[in-house]
Amino acid sequence: MTEAALTGRVALVTGVSRRKGIGFAIAQQLAMLGADVFIHSFSPFDASQPWGADRDGISAIIKDLQQQGTHIAHAEADLLDCTAPQQLMNAAIQAFGHIDILIANHAYSTMGNLEELTAAEIDKHLQVNVRGTLLLVQAFAAQHDGRLGGRLVLLTSGQHLSPMPGELAYVASKGALHQLTLSLSAHLISRGITVNTVNPGATDTGYASAELYESIRAAHPQGRWGQPEDAARLIGWLVTDEAQWITGQVLNSTGGRV
Structure with a gap:
């Protein structure tokens, strides 16, 4: 994979709010x-x-x-608003003319076990993570003209590998994206768009307490947390021509931890 593998293509990456986050690492890659x-x-x-x-x-x-030498544009949007996905796609099209790659990295996430769940929190998770993503995918597909290089990458979590009882609303929303992968792939492949989903595993983005950090580090076969760059390298490869034969897959980038 060469440094110019994506020259001439345009990507929209959601959830790029912090340089410590996965979204920034993806955009940089x-x-x-x-x-x-x-x-x-x-x-x-x-x-x-x-x-x-x-x-x-x-x-x-x-x-x-911008230090990478390519063009960068930006918009702020609350994907809890059902009109925001189309507005976001419109802004991206206005900036660049056409979007070849969509990386749906955004996520609404709060902790909550079964006893703590509220209808409002369940709704927010589903509205941002599922509805917001689906509407953005719809807008992306509508503007794609069938040219080579159409790529959609969703991000899920590890709910299919191990239990996450303290994040049930988040699990429900990320599980929905996981299950959408194959059906979206079947629908979009004839339009020249591959669809894959990545589970980046436990990634050090600065959210963990010292106790949680050490617990997860010790559980990893490689003795470390995932870094945002680990997921970014995989996603970077998935959207190049080298991965054009891969679609409808959920890939676990977890360093061997299940």
């Missing part, structure tokens, strides 16, 4: 491979969480991505 990249963020969500928003803001994220 695609730019390194030559793609122009439209990034989506929703910083208020990160700011409301214990890990916080990127300390230097979205302008610093854009500046870092």
